[in-house]
Amino acid sequence: TSKGQMTATYRLAPKEALQYEVRLAYTPSRNRATNVPVTISHAGGEALVMVNQKQQPAIDKMFHSLGKFRFAQEALITISNVNTDGYVVIDAVQLVPVP
Numbered sequence: 001t002s003k004g005q006m007t008a009t010y011r012l013a014p015k016e017a018l019q020y021e022v023r024l025a026y027t028p029s030r031n032r033a034t035n036v037p038v039t040i041s042h043a044g045g046e047a048l049v050m051v052n053q054k055q056q057p058a059i060d061k062m063f064h065s066l067g068k069f070r071f072a073q074e075a076l077i078t079i080s081n082v083n084t085d086g087y088v089v090i091d092a093v094q095l096v097p098v099p
Helices: none
Strands: 007-012 018-025 036-042 045-051 063-071 075-080 092-097
Touching (some): 007 092, 018 075, 063 075
Antiparallel strands (some): 007 075, 018 092, 036 045
16 A cells, blocks of 8 residues: 555764765565665765565675765665555665775
């Protein structure tokens, strides 16, 4: 239900203006979407990353890397169910400083 109408936005405040790897945690399943849109608002603008939630996350079987981005003040990560082809699951979002 509510296909295309639901979003979840994580507002994170990095301690320092650095480059971070953004990670999304979810539990995979056959009924999950293969095309989950995730928008990352970072210091350089916005990036759209598509996630296949049928696949097992590569990092500790829990987290999927969305890429590395620089955040100056606030990190906004928005997950949506717009045009998805299955269920969208969100367990956590994590910022990991890149050395």
